[in-house]
Amino acid sequence: MVPRTNILGKRVGKIDPGSLPAYVASGGFLALRKALTLQPEEIVHEIMAAHLIGRGGAAFSAGFKWAAVRRETARPKYVVCNADESEPGTFKDRYLLEGDPFRIVEAMAISAYAVGANRGFLYVRGEYPLAYKRLAHAVAESRRAGYLGLNLWNTEFCFDIEIYRGAGAYVCGEETALFESIEGRRGQPRLKPPFPTTNGLFGQPTLINNVETLANVPDIVLNGGQWYRTLGPLTNPGPKLYAVSGHVRKPGVYEATMDLTLQELIYELAGGIPGGRRVQAVLVGGAAGTFLRPDQLDVALGFDTLRTIGATLGSGAVMVLDDSVDLWNVLRRVTRFFQHESCGKCFPCQLGTQRQAEIVTRLAAGNVHPGDGAALTDIGLTMRDASICGLGQMASSALLSAFSQFSLLPREDEL
Amino acid sequence: MTEEVRCTIDGRMVSVPAGTTILEAARQVGRDIPTLCHHEALTASGMCRICSVEIEGARTLVPACATVVREDTVIHTRSERVDRSRKVILEMLASASDVSEAPDILAYAETYNADLSRFADGEKRTYDIVDDNPFYIRDYNKCILCGRCVQACGTDMQFTFALTTAGRGFHSHITTFFDQPLPESVCVFCGNCVGVCPTNALQPKQEWLLEQGANWDEIRAQTKKPRRH
Numbered sequence: 001m002v003p004r005t006n007i008l009g010k011r012v013g014k015i016d017p018g019s020l021p022a023y024v025a026s027g028g029f030l031a032l033r034k035a036l037t038l039q040p041e042e043i044v045h046e047i048m049a050a051h052l053i054g055r056g057g058a059a060f061s062a063g064f065k066w067a068a069v070r071r072e073t074a075r076p077k078y079v080v081c082n083a084d085e086s087e088p089g090t091f092k093d094r095y096l097l098e099g100d101p102f103r104i105v106e107a108m109a110i111s112a113y114a115v116g117a118n119r120g121f122l123y124v125r126g127e128y129p130l131a132y133k134r135l136a137h138a139v140a141e142s143r144r145a146g147y148l149g150l151n152l153w154n155t156e157f158c159f160d161i162e163i164y165r166g167a168g169a170y171v172c173g174e175e176t177a178l179f180e181s182i183e184g185r186r187g188q189p190r191l192k193p194p195f196p197t198t199n200g201l202f203g204q205p206t207l208i209n210n211v212e213t214l215a216n217v218p219d220i221v222l223n224g225g226q227w228y229r230t231l232g233p234l235t236n237p238g239p240k241l242y243a244v245s246g247h248v249r250k251p252g253v254y255e256a257t258m259d260l261t262l263q264e265l266i267y268e269l270a271g272g273i274p275g276g277r278r279v280q281a282v283l284v285g286g287a288a289g290t291f292l293r294p295d296q297l298d299v300a301l302g303f304d305t306l307r308t309i310g311a312t313l314g315s316g317a318v319m320v321l322d323d324s325v326d327l328w329n330v331l332r333r334v335t336r337f338f339q340h341e342s343c344g345k346c347f348p349c350q351l352g353t354q355r356q357a358e359i360v361t362r363l364a365a366g367n368v369h370p371g372d373g374a375a376l377t378d379i380g381l382t383m384r385d386a387s388i389c390g391l392g393q394m395a396s397s398a399l400l401s402a403f404s405q406f407s408l409l410p411r412e413d414e415l
Numbered sequence: 416m417t418e419e420v421r422c423t424i425d426g427r428m429v430s431v432p433a434g435t436t437i438l439e440a441a442r443q444v445g446r447d448i449p450t451l452c453h454h455e456a457l458t459a460s461g462m463c464r465i466c467s468v469e470i471e472g473a474r475t476l477v478p479a480c481a482t483v484v485r486e487d488t489v490i491h492t493r494s495e496r497v498d499r500s501r502k503v504i505l506e507m508l509a510s511a512s513d514v515s516e517a518p519d520i521l522a523y524a525e526t527y528n529a530d531l532s533r534f535a536d537g538e539k540r541t542y543d544i545v546d547d548n549p550f551y552i553r554d555y556n557k558c559i560l561c562g563r564c565v566q567a568c569g570t571d572m573q574f575t576f577a578l579t580t581a582g583r584g585f586h587s588h589i590t591t592f593f594d595q596p597l598p599e600s601v602c603v604f605c606g607n608c609v610g611v612c613p614t615n616a617l618q619p620k621q622e623w624l625l626e627q628g629a630n631w632d633e634i635r636a637q638t639k640k641p642r643r644h
C-alpha cells in the first residue's frame with residue numbers, strides 16, 4: 001500500500017484559496033484559537049513531541065529551534081516564514097502557498113505565540129507572483145476579520161505579518177542571507193555562529209521555518225504531538241510533500257509519509273516513465289542533491305533512510321531522468337546554476353563554482369583533459385569543506401555523487 | 416578575572432581567555448595559520464577561508480580568524496582537508512587574479528605546494544586600471560576581493576562608504592556607488608583602503624608612476640592636489 005496522506009494538501013484545489021469564510025468553514029483558525037488557550041510552553045512541547053523535522057532542506061528539529069527561541073529573553077523576537085523556494089525542481093511550497101495561503105498565516109501566528117514574538121515576516125520568492133498575490137490577500141483578509149492584529153480573541157496576544165518579495169537570488173533562501181535581504185543589504189550569508197535563534201533578523205532572536213514545516217503546525221496543535229508521531233516512521237514522522245518532475249507521466253506534488261519508496265513515488269503515484277523508456281538516474285534534493293541509480297529505487301524517501309545510502313532528501317525534489325538523457329548535459333546545467341547563483345562572498349565558492357562549471361562545460365562538449373577528475377574532486381571537496389554556506393557546501397554534491405554512482409570519466413591511462 | 420577555556424591545538428593543550436579566536440590561540444603556541452582577508456584593525460569577515468582549520472567532530476572546516484575557541488575542542492591546523500582547501504584556494508585565486516604583487520599568496524603557495532598555473536585555462540578577471548584621482552590608482556586585475564578596503568572605508572574605520580562590492584559570484588568586484596569616478600564620489604582620500612590592501616590593487620599614485628618610469632616633473636604634475644573652488 002502506498003502510504004499516501006491528505007493532511008497538508010487537504011484544502012488545495014478543494015476550496016477557494018481567496019476565501020476566508022471557506023477556510024474557516026473547513027476548520028481554519030481552530031488551531032490558533034486552541035493554541036491561545038494553552039501555555040506557549042505546551043505548544044513548544046507538542047512540536048517537540050511530534051518530532052517535527054524542518055522541511056527547508058537542512059532537516060533540523062523544529063522543536064529544538066522553537067524551544068531555543070522561546071528561552072531567549074531579549075525583546076523583540078521575530079518569526080519568519082521562508083517562502084523563497086528556489087531549489088531547482090522544487091515546487092512543493094508553491095503548492096501550499098497558492099492552494100492554502102491562510103494555513104500559513106495561521107501557522108505563523110501559532111509559532112509567534114509559542115516563542116513570544118509579535119511580528120512575522122513572510123519572505124516570498126520574487127518569481128511567485130500568484131503566491132504573493134494570494135498571501136497578500138490572505139494577510140489582509142485575516143487582519144480585516146481580526147485573526148491578525150491586536151489582542152486576538154481578547155487575549156494578550158498581538159500579532160501581524162509583513163510580506164517581503166525576493167529579487168531572484170537563490171542564496172536569499174539561506175536564512176541569514178534572507179535576513180540581510182529584508183534589512184536592505186546585499187543578500188549574502190552571515191557567519192554562523194551566532195545563530196538566528198539568538199541573533200537573527202535585525203539582530204534579534206528569530207524563529208525561521210520553511211513553509212511546509214509551518215504547514216504541519218495547525219494539525220499538530222489540534223491533534224497533539226503523539227498523534228503526529230504515529231504517522232509514518234517513528235524517526236521521520238508526519239506527512240511529506242514530494243515534488244516530482246522529469247520523465248514521469250504525471251509530474252506534480254505528492255503527499256505521503258516518509259516510508260514511501262522512490263519506486264512507489266515514480267511508478268504508482270507519478271505514473272511511471274513514458275514512451276517505454278527506463279530510468280537512468282534520479283536526482284533527489286534538487287541541484288544541491290545527489291543522484292541515485294535505478295537499482296536503488298527501493299529506498300524509502302525519509303531524511304534518515306536516504307542518509308544511510310549517502311544521499312539527502314533536501315527539499316524533497318525528485319527529478320527522474322530516463323535513458324535518453326545525456327548526464328553530462330544535466331551536470332553542465334547544474335554546475336552553471338551554482339556558478340550563476342554563488343553570491344561571491346567566500347573564496348572557495350566564488351572561485352570554485354566558476355572553475356567547476358568551466359571544466360564540466362568543456363567535458364560535456366566531449367573535450368577531456370588529463371587531471372580533470374582530480375581537479376573537479378579537489379574543487380568539490382574544497383567547496384564542501386571550506387565554504388561559508390550551504391550553497392557552496394552543496395555545489396559539488398550532484399557532480400561528486402554522479403562520479404561515484406556512474407562511471408562518467410575515462411580512466412587517466414585511457415586519455 | 417576572565418574565564419579561561421581549554422582546547423587542544425595540534426596535540427598541545429592550550430588555555431586562553433574566553434573569546435580568544437583559534438587564530439590567536441594557535442599563535443600563542445607557535446602554530447602559525449595563514450591569513451588573507453583578516454587584518455588586525457578590521458572585523459573578521461571570514462571570507463577568504465585560507466585560515467580554515469579542522470575541529471574534530473565538526474562537519475565542515477572553520478575559519479580560525481573568525482571562530483572563538485570552545486571548551487574541550489580538538490583542533491588541527493594542518494590535516495589532509497585543511498591542506499587541500501588552502502592549496503586549491505590559492506590555485507584558484509592565482510587563476511582569477513594577478514597575484515604577482517601579493518607576497519603572502521606567493522609564500523603560502525610554496526608552503527602548500529600550490530600549482531599556481533593549474534587552472535590557467537579558466538576565465539581571468541580583467542579590468543582597465545582606474546586612474547581617476549591624484550592620490551591612488553585602482554588596478555582591479557590584482558584584486559582578490561578580500562573586502563578589506565570596503566570595510567576600512569565603511570564601518571571599521573572611515574564611515575565614508577565610498578567603496579562597495581558590486582556584482583555577484585565570480586564577477587563580484589569592488590567599485591564606487593554607480594561606478595562614479597572617485598573625485599565625484601564621497602571619497603575623502605584618507606588612504607585607509609590603500610593601507611589595508613594586501614595585493615597592491617590599490618597603490619599610491621606616486622609609487623605607481625615611478626614604477627611606470629615617470630620623471631619627477633611628470634609625477635608632480637599628475638599628483639597635484641586639486642584646488643578647492
Ligand SMILES: Cc1cc2nc3c(=O)[nH]c(=O)nc-3n(C[C@H](O)[C@H](O)[C@H](O)COP(=O)(O)O)c2cc1C
Nearest residue numbers: 054055056082084085086173174175209210213390
Ligand atoms: C543556498 C540555500 C538556499 C536555501 N533556500 C531555502 C528556501 O528557498 N526555502 C527554505 O525554506 N529554506 C531554504 N534554505 C534553508 C534555510 O537556510 C533554513 O535552513 C530553513 O529556512 C529553515 O527552515 P526549516 O527548519 O523549517 O527547514 C536554503 C539554504 C541554503 C544554504
Ligand code: SF4
Nearest residue numbers: 343345346349389392
Ligand atoms: S558558499 Fe557561496 S553563496 Fe554561500 S557565502 Fe560563500 S560565496 Fe556566498
Ligand code: SF4
Nearest residue numbers: 558559561562564612
Ligand atoms: S582592492 Fe585590495 S583591499 Fe580591496 S578587496 Fe581588492 S584586494 Fe582587497
Ligand code: FES
Nearest residue numbers: 461463464466480
Ligand atoms: S583569514 Fe580567515 S577567512 Fe580570511
